[in-house]
Amino acid sequence: MLAKAMQLPVLGPVLAALRVAVLNLRSVLVLPWGLLRYRQTQRTPEAAYQAMVWLFCVSRGKFNDVASRLLARRRPKLPLSSRCGVLGDLDAGRSAPLVERLREDGYVVFPGALPAEACDRLMNFAQRTPALVRRMDHEAVSSVPRKALFDAAEPLAVRYDYDPADLLNHPDVQALLADGSLLEVVQEYLGCEPLADVLSMWWHTNYHTQPDAEAAQFFHFDMDRFKWLKIFIYLTDVGPENGPHAFVRGSHQTGAIPDHILRRGYVRLTDEEVAEHYPAKDVLAFSAPRGSIILEDTRGLHKGAHVTGAPRLILQLQFSNTLFGTNYPRARIGQVVAPELLAMLDRAPSIYRQYA
Template sequence: MKLSTPNKSGAASLEAVARNGSLLHRIAVRIPTYLTDLRENPAWLPMFVLARTMPGRRMHWLGAKRARPADNSRDTIFAGVDRQAVVEALRTDGLFSGLMLPPAIHEEIASFAQRTPCFGNFDRRLEFMPAEHAEAEKRFGRSLLSGHFFERILDCRAALAIQRDPLLLDIAAHYLGGQAKLITTRVWWSFPTGEASDADKNLASLGKYHFDLDDWRMLKFFFYLKPVDADTGPHVYVRGSHKRRSLKHQLTLLVGHPAQEVLDVYGEQSPVTLTGEAGLGFVEDPFGFHMGTVPARTPRLMMEVGFGVSPPSRRRFHGEPVIR
């Protein structure tokens, strides 16, 4: 595992990637996502309005129930992990890195992901085999930044073993409160590609700092299923940004912001770039600013298991489109 912080030259390159359309255009393209969320769950609207503000979040955290001791937390595949140390790191930094999947688990998921067709750019019409990415781009006539498996990942027993691991729920319950429940499970590829539109980058959550606003309180576990270095599109997290927020970032409909704007608030040394071997896992409070960088040479294969405190969204559970 390697954690690194960018210097000013790195921040400038992130800013170049993060630029996109006008404010009105960025809001307009999100309206279908907003309306879909509202139709599925009317309680989404007050969360969407208030959960981006620090007073609203603090009020909701007051309703966190005390977590019950987990009787089966020792039946975990993650050896040597101290739940309390993880929770304390999350409260301080919003991030803990150091979970490790057994080789048999991450190798089985990687094998599944290599032999199973995925869907490009969240679009079920763009189905292709991961090894045929270049040919698929030619066939569909567009850049394909990501390949999601959606509900197909439930056919992989190793993925289910991670999803159901008692330690993950135990950590989530002690951080989010006793109401913590599973709300997302997804596996996806991020591909190096040529020219890609800002819309596709936004959809893939690549190249722009953003925070997640899918629930009042959330926690996400991520696992690298293939080795990730600086050229494989490592995940980046801004430490401490989960517990403080500038007024500008609270009073906006947008969750994505240019890199330099974020670094000006939280400091040039606050971002942590996570690289490491296959099987590396980390957990974060996704209200903190984060992003997946664009792979330069090698595809990235990643798994996410998310917890929240509200009923899970059917559409978002396996990563259906969420325009940021």
């Protein structure tokens, strides 16, 4: 009896280690199969996606680094014809310091980089296009429509999402997808020809009195691909009360998220949990005028802060080094109206293969 009791505390760690070993082995076996299936079908089997997330967590990011280096060898960077655009003229190596800051800090902010006219046109689009009403609170409210026009005076939900298919037809979105300065930074950061990936635009409102986990208002890391860069564009002025985007500086780096958080997998973290591990000076919230662009590696911890005042409208583009990972609903460009995108589709159609 005594001998049994003495063994019990040992058994816990042994079983845990055994479980980790089994999951490691399973992931290492499932992943190559998943990559093969992805090549055949352009869809990622769920088990293979879970294996990717697991391997990221147990290796504290090293697995993604190795996979990304291998991918970069297969798809070299493009010779871009223009490196000019919303971030300025990035010719002659001018992107290097930006990429260095992305590697070091995980983000770079360009205040007011998108011209006011483009912000106006996108706001106009948001005001006349029905968006998905996402109450997030799981209440069965049959009176709330699935899609509605956003009304700032009377929001029906904490979040409204625009359909990527609608966004893809907008001339300014098309121009941003083909923007020479964005493509330059993205491909230097990824180290390979980029792939246009998740495209979204959403309102965050003060509909809820508390932050909402499903609306990405708690800290979390993304893990949809091996490597990616997100481009957030504020389309409203954002101050502390409008749900500024928040990021933990440096948390995108390999090994920067502590083991005990990664062991919990893909979870939402409270501000207190984040404060336990990172100095306050590294927990940043970006108040900035409309048109501001934030480039960010959201492998690091980030969130949209809770909105207590006027709603925030944000546009998000993403470029990744593979589309293996989360399967997003397919969306297609209806008509190419931006000359910039027309030119890029001609030069490098593979960048846009998920949309074209």
